[in-house]
Amino acid sequence: MKxxxxxxxxxxxxxxxxxxxxxxxxxxxxxxxxxxxxxxxxNILVFNQECKNNLSVYLHKxxxxxxxxxxxVANIATLRSVMQLLSENQLWSLTLxxxxxxxxxxxxxxxxxxxxxxxxxxxxxxCRPEDKEMLDKLNAMTRQERWAFWKDQLSECVKCxxxxxxxxxxxxxxxxxxxxxxxxxxxxxxTSGNFEYHTMRAMHLGGRCINCGECGRIxxxxxxxxxxxxxxxxxxxxEFGGKTGWSLKGGxxxxxxxxxxxxxxxx
Amino acid sequence: MAETFEPKIVAFVCxxxxxxxxxxxxxxxxxxxxxxxxxxxxCTGRIDFMLxxxxxxxxxxxIIVSGCHPNDCHYTSGNFHARRRWMVFKSMxxxxxxxxxxxxxxxxxxxxxxxxxxLVNETTDSVRALGxxxxxxxxxxxQFNQMDHEAIxx
Numbered sequence: 001m002k003x004x005x006x007x008x009x010x011x012x013x014x015x016x017x018x019x020x021x022x023x024x025x026x027x028x029x030x031x032x033x034x035x036x037x038x039x040x041x042x043n044i045l046v047f048n049q050e051c052k053n054n055l056s057v058y059l060h061k062x063x064x065x066x067x068x069x070x071x072x073v074a075n076i077a078t079l080r081s082v083m084q085l086l087s088e089n090q091l092w093s094l095t096l097x098x099x100x101x102x103x104x105x106x107x108x109x110x111x112x113x114x115x116x117x118x119x120x121x122x123x124x125x126x127c128r129p130e131d132k133e134m135l136d137k138l139n140a141m142t143r144q145e146r147w148a149f150w151k152d153q154l155s156e157c158v159k160c161x162x163x164x165x166x167x168x169x170x171x172x173x174x175x176x177x178x179x180x181x182x183x184x185x186x187x188x189x190x191t192s193g194n195f196e197y198h199t200m201r202a203m204h205l206g207g208r209c210i211n212c213g214e215c216g217r218i219x220x221x222x223x224x225x226x227x228x229x230x231x232x233x234x235x236x237x238x239e240f241g242g243k244t245g246w247s248l249k250g251g252x253x254x255x256x257x258x259x260x261x262x263x264x265x266x267x
Numbered sequence: 268m269a270e271t272f273e274p275k276i277v278a279f280v281c282x283x284x285x286x287x288x289x290x291x292x293x294x295x296x297x298x299x300x301x302x303x304x305x306x307x308x309x310c311t312g313r314i315d316f317m318l319x320x321x322x323x324x325x326x327x328x329x330i331i332v333s334g335c336h337p338n339d340c341h342y343t344s345g346n347f348h349a350r351r352r353w354m355v356f357k358s359m360x361x362x363x364x365x366x367x368x369x370x371x372x373x374x375x376x377x378x379x380x381x382x383x384x385x386l387v388n389e390t391t392d393s394v395r396a397l398g399x400x401x402x403x404x405x406x407x408x409x410q411f412n413q414m415d416h417e418a419i420x421x
Contacts, residue, residue, distance in 0.1 A: 138362065147364025151406065176317065184317050195406050196320050199359065203316055206355050228362070235358045240351070254355065257347035259337065263354050267373040267386065 001046060003107045004073065004099060009042035011071055016111075017097050021058055022073030023051040033058070037067075047073055047101055054212045056081045056168040059091060071097045076125050077212035079110075080245035081168045083120050084210050086113055087250025090171060117248050124246070127211060131230050138227070154194040156221035159187065163215035163225050164201065169208045176200055202228040207236045207253030210245040274328035274394040276303045276387070279318065281311045281334035283341040284376045291380030299384035300391040303331065310334065312345030316356045319370065323403045329369045329394035331386065336374040346374075368393070369400060 011017045023031035024044040031051050035058075036042055056078045058064050072078065079098060085091050098110040102123065110116045127135075138146055161177065164170045177185050177197060185200065186193030202225075209229035216226030237243060240253045240261070280286050286307050292299065308314055311334030319330055332353070340346040353372055360367050371390045375383045 141364075143361070143364050143366065145364070146362065147366075147402065150363045182321070184321065192406070195363075195403075196317070196324065199320060199363065200317060202359060203356060206359075228359070231362045232355065232359055236355060239354060254348075254351060257344065257351050259347060261347070261350055261354070263350060265357060265372055266350070266353070267371065 004047055004101070005042045005045050007099060007107060007109060008036065008045055008071065008073070009039040011097060011099075012036065012039040012042060016069065017071035018069045019064065019067035020045075020071040020073065021055050021064070022071075022099070023047060023053070035064075045073060047099075051075055052214075052217065054078050054081055054166070054168055054214045056085060057166060057214075059085070059094065059168070060171045065093060068093065069095045069097075071099060073099045075100070076120070076123055077210065077214075079116060079120050080125065080210045081212060083116065083248065084208060084245040084250070085168060085171075086116075087245075087248055088208070088252070113248055121246065124243070125211070127230065127234070128213060131211075131213065131227065134224065134227055135231055135234065138231075150195075153223045154198060155191045156223055157191070157194040157198070158221065159193065159197060160220060162218050162220060166214045166218045167205070167209075168212075169205055169210070170201075176204070198225060198228060201225070202232055205229050206232045207240075207242075207255075208244055209233055272395065272399055274302055274391060274399070275326060276300075276329045276331060276391055276394060277322040277327045278303050278305045278331040278333065278387070279308060279314045279322075280305055280331075280375075281314075281341075281346075282307050282309050284335035284339060284374075285333040285383065287377035288375045288379045288383045291377065292384045293380075295380050297380055297384045299387045302391045302394075303387050310340065310342050310345035311349035312340075312342065314349060316352065319356075323369075323400065326400075326404075328397075328400045329371070329390055331371045331373065331390055333373040333375045333383075333386070336376055339376060366397070366400075366402060369397065 008020050012020060020036040022034055022036065022045045024034035025046050026032045031046050033053050033055055034044060054077055055072055055074060064070065079100060098116060100108050102108050108119065110119055185196045211230055211233055213226040216224045219225055233244065236253045242251060242253060280289065289305060314332060322330055334346050334349065335341065337346060357367055373386050375386060
């Protein structure tokens with residue numbers, strides 16, 4: 001921890017970064033994101049297993065982008081989403097430095113995209129076991145049971161769009177949900193439109209979602225929305241190959257095709 | 268007298284192949300089911316999955332999506348992109364438990380007027396057997412909504 005704080009202070013002191021996004025302790029609760037601009041404030045930084053937030057979502061904010069040179073105290077999911085964002089040419093205006101702690105508990109400083117790529121590929125996260133278990137359970141169900149499951153779950157959705165706000169890949173300035181001519185998704189304060197919204201969200205993240213699971217974790221109604229994208233990722237990986245957030249070259253599965261793509265349902 | 272159920276089928280077709288194929292079926296005086304409503308698109312690549320959902324939202328019982336055969340696309344690769352999208356979309360819907368048998372995907376070329384007529388007939392028959400698509404309508408929870416409205420009115 002001291003090591004991390006010292007390094008962060010050093011980077012802020014010598015001007016390598018203007019703004020550092022990391023985690024600070026919140027009175028015995030789970031660590032919360034914090035934004036540090038002065039070297040003397042670096043002593044509030046913490047980093048542990050409980051630092052689950054995907055901080056890369058803040059990189060889309062104008063206030064953050066204005067700082068240009070940004071340091072990120074990041075977990076592996078955050079690093080992976082940064083990789084995906086870099087491959088989608090979203091962070092071209094920023095100079096990023098990454099601070100992370102590896103599995104051996106040592107501080108790792110990555111100062112270039114190439115270093116980041118090497119680190120992410122060496123420590124690539126797999127599908128979380130609890131998600132895998134849930135996916136297998138759902139896939140083993142009958143169609144009617146799955147429909148009932150999702151109908152029950154999605155009826156809890158109040159369309160707060162927290163899952164969209166927390167997602168680093170949802171960076172469109174105008175979203176389909178706000179589109180009103182035509183209105184694709186009903187905005188009324190009842191459950192209509194929930195099915196459309198969640199299908200739309202998952203489809204737009206297909207082949208781009210990096211499985212950080214933030215959308216499911218953040219949901220105030222406790223809907224496991226991250227399972228939709230996790231299932232989709234699994235499907236896309238099997239059918240078309242390639243992993244999201246793996247390489248800087250990118251290549252978005254839904255943006256490309258192979259003439260030999262195999263399906264069995266088109267008559 | 269009880270009305271017999273007639274399904275509403277919406278067909279999303281591409282301008283260059285399937286629309287021309289349907290046209291051929293017409294000019295050849297091939298008879299086929301009148302349940303289908305055809306919507307013409309520039310290319311299958313233009314057929315957004317939200318349009319399919321919108322059709323169900325507005326009361327469609329079945330959907331046909333059809334375009335040029337692979338390698339025949341007027342815009343070279345629109346149908347290849349569409350094929351990928353449908354593969355993902357279909358598996359997505361299946362994961363959500365959506366009855367994907369209500370959506371028929373097909374390739375119909377401009378010369379296949381007969382295939383188009385058969386496709387429409389087959390789809391209409393299968394959807395007629397499946398019955399009215401109430402699953403989706405029930406998603407609206409209109410019962411609860413009705414109760415809310417009544418409560419508000421009171």
